[in-house]
Amino acid sequence: MSYQVDLTNCDREPIHIPGKIQSHGFLIAVNSKSYDISYISQNIESYTGVNAVGLLGKNIIELEEQLAIASDTASLQQLLNLAKGSKSSDTINPLAIDVKGTNYNLIISHSVNDLVLEFEPTKSDLGYDIQKTIGRSVAEILSGKNLSILLQNAAFEIKKIINYDRVMIYKFNEDGHGEVTAEVKNDDLEPFLGLHYPASDIPKQARELYKINLTRIIADVNSESSAIITYEEGAAPLDLTHSVLRAVSPIHIQYLKNMGVGSSFSISLIAHGELWGLIACHNYSPRFIHYKSRDASKLIGQILSSALEYRQDEEDSAKLHELGEAANAIADYIKKDTDFTFALTRNKVTLKDVTTATGVALIYDGEITTIGQTPTDEQITDIVEWLKVNMVDTVYSTHRFPGIFPAAQQYADAASGILACSLSRELGEMIIWFKPEQIKSINWAGNPEKPVEVTADGLLQLSPRKSFESWTQIVKNTSEKWKHDEITAVLKVREDIIYAINRKANEIRILNERLQLAYDELDTFSYTISHDLRTPLSSIKNYSELLLASNKSLDDSAKKMLDRIIKGTDKMHMLIKEILHYSRVGRTEIEAAPIDMGLLLNEIKREVLSALNPENIEFTIGDTPGIEGDSVMITQVFTNLINNAVKYSSKSTPSKVKIEGIVRNNEIVYSVSDNGVGIDVNYYNRVFELFKRMDNALEFEGTGVGLAIVKRIVEKHKARIWFESKLGFGTVFYISFKIS
Known part of the structure; x- marks a missing residue:
């Protein structure tokens, strides 16, 4: 069957059915049911003296007789029975066979309706058994501390084992093109390290075969391939997917010749089930490696595959952990703020x-x-x-x-x-x-565009490159690629943000409903307490004070009762005042102006300390950058926060209160900190609610209105307020004002 490779079908060249084998061995295929010979390579005659055509259609028993096949273990028919019963022939290959007095390795594989028998010489150009050196070499390979050193060690050890002129580790990139990432070579050869090779050099169907056949030898690029013949006219070519002798694409043979390569050997590197790359070995003269040595090399490749998969995963895990930690930190931030x-x-x-x-x-x-x-x-x-x-x-x-x-x-x-x-x-x-x-230079092994030739019938036909001199391509308008770990971290952050947004939306809906109800009630309540409560409260206080001052006959018990009435009316007056303040904040327009925060905070400090008269307090005012706002409202905010800080830290020894402002980016952030009783985490979402007081704050005087007023004023200034607190250790309130 003739198949011409051109620009339209390069990736579809049927390299698994070339109709030929390499000439360093011969092939016989038998029907898997009858064991009659269905295909045979023409070069069998040069190995055995028996005519290929004459064997077609004959049973394997007759073949065994004609070729005087002898095995130390079993007859050819028994070996085929064993292979047919196995899903994979790897467990029995190779089989030592004597054909007319010459020793061969018999390799059996499956091919659709046939069993393929391939006979290779047992002698190798290496002159020694790889299996005896494999243990030490693997140990040297695995001593690499990172992926780069691991690959370089592998190239060095494999060159020592097979003694090829050049050994390269060839890694496939996402788009299919390859790059030489490690290399060991003879001193007289030019380096290929760092060179890139276009995807068309090893097309898709070839890469798929490398996943099935983990080693591949081309013993002599200058030898003539041997045709496979069959007795059935028009029969499909024999499928050589699992063959070790499968002939090489003419394009690839010419490619190797153009490079001056006489023999090549490759070992597949598989990571996560995909072809990661190849150990590509070039020799500049013919060289044959027998099956057992190739099998030992395959083991090295499998061990290296596992190692590079582990090392790559290890390096990726470290980066993923770093990105994951950042994502976790973000998740914590959006929970608190x-x-x-x-x-x-x-x-x-x-x-x-x-x-x-x-x-x-x-x-x-x-x-x-x-x-x-x-x-x-x-x-x-x-x-x-x-x-x-x-x-x-x-x-x-x-x-x-x-x-x-x-x-x-x-x-x-x-x-x-x-x-x-x-x-x-x-x-x-x-x-x-x-x-x-990321403008980068990619050094290709020659122009990556495969040259074309016009054939006699006018077709554009691919032609292997003849020049492999380094050809530099400048790549612009591209960045470093996004890694899977980055996308994973982004997905996690997105999930956390969406959850927080939904939670916030639900909280806002509930708060809006509560707020509307509170506004309605507050309007009514404010009117009531303004007109109906102040006068009787004043009367109660005045009469109590009059009784206390004028009635000398009152005993101590009565005096204490009157004192409690007076204090109770004072507390009621304060509560009414606070509620009216809260009500007015929403209706009062801001009169913004520059505020000297140093002057304001020192005045508040004097007033609060004078009113509360705390003992053993360390009160610190740090930097006080100026802000813009309504002076009356801002005074109310800081008076409330400082008053709380002094009050709730009064039982600490010493009591510590600190106020300071810092400028960062486009905002000014003030903090008011104390070392007081702190806030229970269970109350975090209620701190700024109206009339809400913490259990550990009930022994301190207060109304539960102050922080609600603070929050309303802060929001009215388009600023924001938040806090950090730990029960028993103190609290820090932060207010952030935007710099206009």
């Missing part, structure tokens, strides 16, 4: 740390927040619009973005690679990570 933008972009660990990106953009709640090297906000908006249309799944990634979205060529230095995850398709909310352009 209701401001997602701050939680994701303003902490020690940010969204950028979840990948190896150089920049990230968060598009959330109508704003774009960026970290690191990114396109402009306008360009990011264009990217978001493009992603809305082209992003099919929740995650999208590419390392060649300018080639897909031409407008990105203007900012390829910042965004040649993007990794995006959607938070809300309806709102266009998402996170986009960016990797910069």
